[in-house]
Amino acid sequence: MGKPTVYMWPKSSPHNKYSELLTRSIERNGLRVEHYDRAAMFKPRRGDIVHLHWPSNSYTASVFALTIVKSLFFALLLLHYRCLGVRLFWTVHNVWPHDGKTRWDRLMRKYILTVCHRGFVLSESVKDEVAGTFGVPASKLVVTPHGHYVDAYVSKGTDIRKRFGIAPDSFLFLFIGRINPYKGVDQLVEAYSKLKLKPGTCELLIAGHVDKGYSLDFIDRVNDGSIRVNPQFVDDQEMADFLEAANVIVLPYKQITTSGSAILALSHKKPVVAPRLGALGEYVSDGCGILYDPDDPDGLRKALRQSMDMDARETELRIAAKLGELDWGRIASKMVQVYTGTKQVEVNA
Structure with a gap:
């Protein structure tokens, strides 16, 4: 045979x-x-x-x-x-x-x-x-x-920060992917708005297709001008450009089994902020990002702040080791x- x-x-x-x-x-x-x-x-x-x-x-x-x-x-x-x-x-x-x-x-x-x-x-x-x-x-x-997704998405060289008016030296949090209730974007916006950082030092970009019937009105209620929204599907040709523009990828999911988005972020050497749910603890291992307790009402805010102090070189080495396993x-x-x-x-x- x-x-x-x-x-x-x-x-x-x-x-x-x-x-x-x-x-x-x-x-x-x-x-x-x-x-x-x-x-x-x-x-x-x-x-x-x-x-x-x-x-x-x-x-x-x-x-x-x-x-x-x-x-x-x-x-x-x-x-x-x-x-x-x-x-x-x-x-x-x-x-x-x-x-x-x-x-x-x-x-x-x-x-x-x-x-x-x-x-x-x-x-x-x-x-x-x-x-x-x-x-x-x-x-x-x-x-x-x-x-992993290393080299799966090729950069077009689009300057995403310039497109959305984000300063080159501003610390950028990025949420990217389909937007619906279980993705927790509402919790992300609330946590980000509570950081209370000096204007111009930090921004948040939310990019992805919004499910029918899901309103993003909660953003307008707290937006001080530092939250940018791109409510359209991000195609493969620009995926890498969005990821490269960010300092940290935030995945504030309310429920998850395994997140391809976390692996995609790591594949572009970006640390991940996410809840300790499902398999995320096994992929976003020590040094590859910040995991928070989803039952802690202030957990996401604290994780966002903590991620801003991560050592970039050490994080890159930890992510490289994880990608070798994948x-x-x-x-x-x-x-x-x-x-x-x-x-x-x-x-x-």
């Missing part, structure tokens, strides 16, 4: 480079990877691999009756693959979908983990949470960290071993 084909579900995404970077690394490790979609549904054969990433769209619909139909089809499809001898894997990027959790999600996600040969998780803390939440043996879950080649090599059953290992972040 020849080498198996990996059907990556999906192989690439317009909103996340994770699958694309993982695919390249798996291909460098000697396996062929194809994109999984409807056209590829009946292509996998015995010994091939189907690797899921974000399955909730495969079993949910806008109407519950259709959700039942989709879920039944999806469940039977996975069972068909098992009977056919296809090996199934799921990378659990999020314990629950971003739009919330339901009993149906619990049922389907438990089923997916049950029918899959193994589940990949991105940190030890997520492994414990997934095992406890869905009642699967911890031995079925393999820790393979989220790889090498894609190392991660993909271990994942291929699990695919093929040649060795069962765990790679810690």
Whole structure:
């Protein structure tokens, strides 16, 4: 029997480079990877691999009756693959979908983990949470960290500070990404407004697509002119320019499993301010940023202030060491071993 084909579900995404970077690394490790979609549904054969990433769209619909139909089809499809001898894997990027959790999600996600040969998780803390939440043996879950984004986003050379009228010597906090209630931008604005620093020494830039129905009026109520807002999606061509403009990236999430945004920030050698939630404590390790207690009402403000005093050289060295742990080649090599059953290992972040 020849080498198996990996059907990556999906192989690439317009909103996340994770699958694309993982695919390249798996291909460098000697396996062929194809994109999984409807056209590829009946292509996998015995010994091939189907690797899921974000399955909730495969079993949910806008109407519950259709959700039942989709879920039944999806469940039977996975069972068909098992009977056919296809090996199934799921990378659990999020314990629950971003739009919330339901009993149906619990049922389907438990089923997916049950029918899959193994589940990949991105940190030890997520492994414990997934095992406890869905009642699967911890031995079925393999820790393979989220790889870095070094050189994934190329700078266009746009001067972001000049675009928004931010002084070159001003300390700049940046929030970048989709803006919705669970991202905690309201808490960030409140904490920033309480810093009470000398005018001109510090500014905050908030950039990203705002979810429909979510108002940013809370910014206007406290903005002294040092909070800049770019309420549009930041495309890949300017992502690096935004990150390079900042001194610190702030991710004030109210809930999170694993944050690609934190890894993206570290990939551009930027320290991260974030709550001690989910896997963030394993990625934003000592010296790579400031983690705060999300239950401390003043935690975010104190973390913002503390981040301004970090030693830039020492921080860069700590981040470089962390990025070495998040090498894609190392991660993909271990994942291929699990695919093929040649060795069962765990790679810690």
